[in-house]
Amino acid sequence: MRVILSLFSFLLFLTLAGCGSNPAREGAGRAPEGSAYGGGGGSGNFANNPAALRFAQTMQQRHGYDATAVMSILARAQRQNWIIAQMNKPLRKGSGPSVPTGAWNRYRAKFITSDNIDKGVAFWNQHRAELQRASATYGVPPEIIVGIIGVETRWGRIMGKTRIIDALATLSFAYPRRSAYFTGELEAFLLMTREEGIDPFKPTGSFAGAMGYGQFMPSNIRRYGVDFNGDRHRSLWHPVDAIGSVANYFKGHGWRTGEPVVVRATVSGPGAGSLKAGFDTNYSLATLAGAGITPAGSLGGAKSASLLKFDVGSGYEYWLGLHNFYVITRYNHLTYYAMAVYQLGNAVKARIGGGAPRMAAVR
Template sequence: MNFFKRLVTPMAFTFLSCSAIAAPTSAEVDALKAEFMKTQTEKGFEPDEISQFIANAEYNQAVIDAMTKPWEAKPWHQYYPIFLTEKRLDKGLAFWNEHADLIAKASKEFNVDPQIIVAIIGIETFYGGYMGNYPVKDALYTLGFHYPPRAKFFRSEFANLQSLVKEERLDINNLKGSYAGAMGFGQFIPSSYRHYAVDFDNDGKRDLLNSKADAIGSVANYFHQHGWQKGQPVTLQLTLNKDLPDNLKTWSGERLHYKVADILSPEVALAESMDLDVSQPAMLVKLEQADHDEYWLGLKNFYVITRYNRSPLYAMAVYQFSQELKKAYVTQ
């Protein structure tokens, strides 16, 4: 089957090359560490345990290299073969069949479509096959103290990691994840782990590293908490009668500010006619094919997927994969 041929290329992403980032000086790093010490002390940690927590983390250049060349920066023809494969679909169908009761329970309890739960775990880690080999403490330390463009965010995640390890009694020295410090079957960063993880197998702990049940429930809860609308459309292809009107801007990561009615017009129409609430929030997504541009109407559910990963490329891949999973599950 070549059902993934209809997947499309998203708008270009920009990223900073290694050479474009000025490394902080030793004095600047020391100042950041002092600030971190103060913040964590105010949260109730003892100075000695904070110092030890920092001292146990090491700088990792490979993390910086990966961050400056993310997969989402690749063109679609290089990106989609990584994720959208027959092998992943087969693995996803097997995962769904094996955990059908848990997935159905999570879908009902959190009001999230089951295929989205299965798709996320498949796209993120190939159902636990690739959960990352970067030491989480090193990744977050490196980005939090040595990557100025997003240092504040990752220092916050480094702080959340210290709390998470204490709360969930995790072995920090053997905690592996992505270059951005995401962990487990669903690749939760520490703040997401703390705020959205659930004990779905009722064994008294929230274990996203080893428990598939907890991972399934936690992904469902994440989507629920971000406003997923079960059974509602996610994204719809548009047709343009001529050039995009000057008053419309394509989505670039901001909060939804358009309504459907702001986007649809005689010049910009749905590729397939359907009844649609034109007062609902929406975005306009530009997807670049090799020889032309496509435009898509992203609805609230599409925006929710981007809360997991802000790339519209990622959101489209998750959505399309989820649709193929649903088709395969229903027709098996």
């Protein structure tokens, strides 16, 4: 999702609830024929909220979305105080411990397990044709698409159960610190449901408003969502649309087809410790070499790279991030997240290519 929000850091550590058994239907039900969505009024927490009333007027002026209809929807939305509590939980700040504690090992172990890789193989095999079509259309490798969906929702198994209208109304009208951002997402959500003919009370997802296999925020569904299965709807709850949309997201953020993503670095001497590490750093190869850092593989002609540092407990592992690694961080601004996506996707690819996968038969 930013993007798909760098609120994934919340989703990872606060643990999202699981999705229903039929997410493609339960996550985003089509509106009944002729439905105005707001029938019967409602007595929710936002029925007479001044900010909600102003929002409804804006929707009418800006998009021709009848203000009464907007208020009828918002009047039925429910304030969820637990969402505000989750948003207010402090994030850990600072430079972290001065000695390695194995943080990367623990993070990586959340995603890259034998069982999870097997499930990724099943997803890849089931959607092989669509993954290859998305790769050919948008220039993004299948393993990156698979890695994103695997890290975000375990290939559709954990998409969230929070009603999106409740989440976005709560964060728009009862959470002043980020109200401007979430009001924009609420606007995009109502426009999306109107465009797609979806009952706005049906979509469910994360407590921050992210939805579907790829956990897109509403603005990104409207910007990057594609109808990849040909049913004339963009539905991130459908795996095929999600595959195309994730690929389109990366293309829109500048993915360079055929270029490497990240390369392991070899380090000699203490010089690496003097350089700042992070996906947003950028060092010439000469500067890196001067600090005793050299690539262990081809950089594909790149003249500079970011320095990435991973705490593996016994010390630090260094990698060199290239342009496409930075593009992955546009999905979520965490170095560990981007590396987990890269390594999970490639682990699935390797298992598919390494003989018969250890998995149940795909139906």
